[in-house]
Amino acid sequence: MTFSFVIPTYNNTTLLFNTLLALNRQTEKESYEVIVVDDGSTDGTRDHVMHIPRHYNLRYLYLERDERSCRARTRNHGWTQAAGEIVVFIDSDILIRPDYLAELCRCFACNERIAVIGNRLMLSAPVAPEEVTSGAVFHTYRYNKNSNLREFRYRLYDVISYNINTQVYPWTQFYSCNAAVPKRFLELAGGFDENFKGWGMEDVELGYALYSRGVNIVIDHKLEVLHQYHERGEAGRSDRPAQIDYERNINYFLKKHPEALQMPDEYKVPFFKGELADDSIFREDDNRYIGIDFRDKGKTAQMKKLLLATTERKKTILVVNDYVEEGDLDI
Numbered sequence: 001m002t003f004s005f006v007i008p009t010y011n012n013t014t015l016l017f018n019t020l021l022a023l024n025r026q027t028e029k030e031s032y033e034v035i036v037v038d039d040g041s042t043d044g045t046r047d048h049v050m051h052i053p054r055h056y057n058l059r060y061l062y063l064e065r066d067e068r069s070c071r072a073r074t075r076n077h078g079w080t081q082a083a084g085e086i087v088v089f090i091d092s093d094i095l096i097r098p099d100y101l102a103e104l105c106r107c108f109a110c111n112e113r114i115a116v117i118g119n120r121l122m123l124s125a126p127v128a129p130e131e132v133t134s135g136a137v138f139h140t141y142r143y144n145k146n147s148n149l150r151e152f153r154y155r156l157y158d159v160i161s162y163n164i165n166t167q168v169y170p171w172t173q174f175y176s177c178n179a180a181v182p183k184r185f186l187e188l189a190g191g192f193d194e195n196f197k198g199w200g201m202e203d204v205e206l207g208y209a210l211y212s213r214g215v216n217i218v219i220d221h222k223l224e225v226l227h228q229y230h231e232r233g234e235a236g237r238s239d240r241p242a243q244i245d246y247e248r249n250i251n252y253f254l255k256k257h258p259e260a261l262q263m264p265d266e267y268k269v270p271f272f273k274g275e276l277a278d279d280s281i282f283r284e285d286d287n288r289y290i291g292i293d294f295r296d297k298g299k300t301a302q303m304k305k306l307l308l309a310t311t312e313r314k315k316t317i318l319v320v321n322d323y324v325e326e327g328d329l330d331i
Contacts (some may be wrong), residue, residue, distance in 0.1 A: 001105055003032040004084030004183075008074035009092035010039040013048045015228050016092040020052045021132040028101035033057040036092075037078040040065025072192035072202040075176065079186055087183050089176040089203075094120075095127070095226040097138055103222050104180050110331040114216045115185070115207070117164075118178040118223030121149040126229050141226055151227070162219055162330075169261065170217045172272075174207020178225050185215050193256075198245025201253050201272070208253075208260055218331060247273070290316060295323045303329060 009016050038045050079087045107116045131137040164170040189209035196202035250272045261268050
């Protein structure tokens with residue numbers, strides 16, 4: 001299995017430096033390349049990138065800044081030139097863990113017709129390059145001891161399910177800051193729509209295009225990355241111009257895909273803005289709770305049969321405590 005990381009960037013040399021250093025630490029021996037797509041930076045990004053010590057093949061692609069510049073165009077320019085079977089999208093402020101590719105191999109060995117989405121810990125302090133090189137940053141920040149740093153989507157999963165397909169619209173969770181998709185399905189879906197300008201929705205729309213073509217969306221909580229601290233933060237959630245971009249892009253999406261949301265029109269924009277809950281979170285009081293402990297890898301087949309059987313039961317809340325480290329039950 002071969003992989004291509006596609007990393008869009010714009011005037012972000014300090015954080016990108018750490019992102020590229022972290023890519024040196026992969027434990028998986030699978031073949032991978034890294035493609036940095038520079039969307040017209042003016043901060044000397046190329047010189048910084050090409051002088052980073054690395055153990056992988058790195059390609060640097062530069063796009064002139066013009067009226068066509070956008071996140072969709074930058075990512076399209078990268079993935080269309082990718083040599084890998086699997087395209088991995090990460091942002092230029094992301095640090096991936098050493099077992100990142102090993103985890104992706106586990107996922108795609110279970111099912112090739114999937115798009116795998118990971119989650120983030122949102123760091124609250126800057127990271128020094130030495131912390132990345134030594135691996136110390138990955139010991140400092142971990143899911144099980146930094147719950148206060150989990151990104152907002154964890155709250156959704158805790159309420160609904162880590163099986164995102166229990167949601168009515170699982171494709172809404174397709175965020176390209178940490179996502180992996182077989183290249184052939186990107187080709188099938190046509191990639192990112194470059195009519196989305198500014199912040200937001202270009203990745204969700206690709207998620208919809210993939211899902212509509214029979215590609216399942218999988219949330220893998222083991223595919224967790226570190227989002228480096230920077231002053232911009234999650235710009236789209238607090239920055240007024242970005243919010244204007246976001247609402248414009250929502251309206252473009254709804255015009256392009258009027259069939260996507262089965263709800264009254266007046267609810268659709270609030271739904272995307274997080275002001276309207278996904279209707280699958282409303283549980284009735286008479287739900288039946290089933291708790292299952294799974295400890296024996298040799299009984300995986302039986303466990304899968306049991307889980308499938310419970311899907312026929314209405315008003316059931318199923319909680320599986322999975323103690324098998326090297327299984328595929330979660331996928």
